[in-house]
Amino acid sequence: MNSIDSHLPFLIMSALTLGSALVVVRVRNIVHAGFWLLPCFLGVAGLYALLQAHFFVVVQVLIYVGAILVLMLFALMLTQDVMNPNKPQTNRMSLPIGLFCVVFAAGVAAILTGHQWMNSRDVILPANVQTRQLGQALIGEYALPFEIASVLLLAALVGAIVLAKSEKEPAPLPLPSLEALPDSKPE
Amino acid sequence: MNLSDFLVVSALLFMIGAYGAFTRKNAIAVILSIELMLNAANLNFLSFWRFLHPSSMEPQIFVLVGITLAAAEAAVGLAVILNIYRDFGTINVEDISLLKG
Known part of the structure; x- marks a missing residue:
């Protein structure tokens, strides 16, 4: 085993x-x-x-x-x-959801420990062989999921930049020299 | 230590993440909890790989794609939250109820 x-x-x-x-x-x-x-x-x-x-x-x-x-x-x-960290950070459903999570986790744990899993007898390959096989699979048999993952990352990158970019022009910073001259302040 | 022990740890981690995602008010804390759940899923994949099919490649590919998804989700989610913060001045998910009927 x-x-x-x-x-x-x-x-x-x-x-x-x-x-x-x-x-x-x-x-x-x-x-x-x-x-x-x-x-x-x-x-x-x-x-x-x-x-x-x-x-x-x-x-x-x-x-x-x-x-x-x-x-x-x-x-x-x-x-x-x-x-404000002094106010509660959880909503008012916190107790019922917590109880539900505990009950659900206990049920799943009971099912998982009650099941008789058949362990495989195959040998675990050493780290260098395992990693080489993974790399070869990624450029061979599983090249398509690998490429889709890279396109997904590119789309997420572009999407994140577009979303986080502000649409308005940023307000110009007030120059300290302008405050010294009351006449030059805008109305 | 057998497969069921790792699966129980993974299930507990997932439920802790689900609890956080359902109860937290701060939107970024919700994303932190979702990261916990994604970690639990990856742990599940690698446990099944180690104990049931150590000679097959598919579980590792799944985990690699899962980590990619987690990174993409974090980047886009945080960009959305920063946008919400700029527009609403808050990231409390209870105050962002524009689409509430």
Whole structure:
């Protein structure tokens, strides 16, 4: 059977991921929530490492921690003044939705642990062979999904720039020399 | 550690993300929660790959496309939210109710 024998790393990584995810959805200060996403993403990268998906450990750290998280923090810091962190950050449906999520998660967990999964007996390839196979698949058999993903990224890039560009001309900054001359102020 | 343990962690992460997406008032916090759910989906794909089909390539392609989608979603979503912030002066999803009947 291909089961993973290391229990302690799995428990540490799961606790890190789920604990910081809980902080992300509950903490009042939204910038803190953004920063708590970092241990969560790193915990998921650790779980990928336990699953021997070596390439995706690197991708997770590079894309999620390096790109998406920085983008999120950038947007959070641009808009953080509009949400007062002393007021509740959740709507009034928070309790029923929380109960529903707990019940649903418990049901799914019961089903998943009750099922007898047949583990594959295939060997897990070493990291260099695995990554080489993935690269060859991306330019060979799976070239079309790869190209569609790149077109999607290009469309998202152009769309994000068009959406974020302001339509109005930005107001000219008041020059400090104009304030010294009261006559030159516009009516 | 077997497949079911990883799937349970993934299901819990997904439900935490769903809870955040449904209850948060701040629109950017909703996007953060959606990122948690996308991470749970990728974790699910890689768990199935590791335990059921370690010799097939498809799950890894799926995860790669999923990460691409997450990046695209974050970029476009944040651009939309910045636009809303400029027009409405708020990113509280309860105050943005222009289309509410």
